[in-house]
Amino acid sequence: MTIRVLLVDDDPLVCAGLRLMLRGAPDLEVVGEAADGADVPGAVDRLDPDVVLMDIRMPCLDGIAATRALAARTGRTPQVIVLTTFDGDTTVIEALRAGAAGFLVKHTPPEQIVEAVRRAAAGEPVLSPGVARTLITHVTGGVDTRAHRARDRLARLTDREREVALAVADGTSNAEIAQRLHLSVGAVKAHISSALTKLGLANRTQLAVLAHDALDSGAVRPASPGGDR
Template structure:
């Protein structure tokens, strides 16, 4: 059995205590360390080499956003990062996802959801909540506009564009394949190709790029899950 090493980063000791209790109760999860701020987290990532970091975004000193950016810029293969937040409609969360965080969890999440999220991102999947991404994108509309031509310049094929729109609705590879009558491996090939063209680290970054470029809009997709 492969054991997933987890680092907890939060300035509230009670939050860290609760997360440790939930995660250490699982035979395949091991909390290898705790940090109370981003600066401490950077050192522990280098020494403990966790597989997954649960990162609070709002902390004194070096906050979780800056720490996420620093970890993902590092020369070594970075761990997966799950942002832990109180409020989903938070600019810090949005910027962390843009920087390459693999998803986010609300502090009110149920224990089973926390466990599932850690396992999911450790396996290389993004923890994407399309409704939340829509709300984040809508909240930022008109403020500090991003480069709206990113998707257009990427030169996606028509099929890749279809896959990206379905990804923005939160569909899995299997669900995308069912919708487009494609095999899962073919969908994975399209996803890999469009990520490369967009320069996106994962599905979450690709979906954010789709919203920021206007390729997908919160209004046009508001009826989707």
């Protein structure tokens, strides 16, 4: 199946480079471009992309606000990968909390960007190593109100859904989670979908952030392997 990609960046040279890069992958198709976050909803409606590569700094509406607007839409929405030169701690966390499926810096090697698009389209989280370190630092900064709020939210899940959520936070794939918890891949997907619905989250990256936040409190531990509870 061809993965449809929308490029969102106000720099024509960046878009040209990304288009050339992605054109070399037979399973990817760049279906269009937008030069500002304000143009994203209309472009998504017209072009129906699977993945959006989103810049942050744009003239009218920035990429984080545009990502948040997409995540709030009902129905099918594309996965968003924020691709930017700005990788400060606040920027990373804001993008992920806005609903981005991943965050990459623009100097990421081309083959890794191509693979990131594939992973995002498959519902997998995408983080460059430097960004992953930023996220780890953020979620290991000590017990605070954020951690307790996250713990309370995870308490809405069944034990099995919570186990799956914690496995997602480890960055494992659906197949790896299935093997770890002795489930089918279909059951893992169903638990993730149910958890996202109960928690009002847009994607598994937000679920991973929430699980990491809850682990800050030291109060969340995986239930012992077994059936659904």
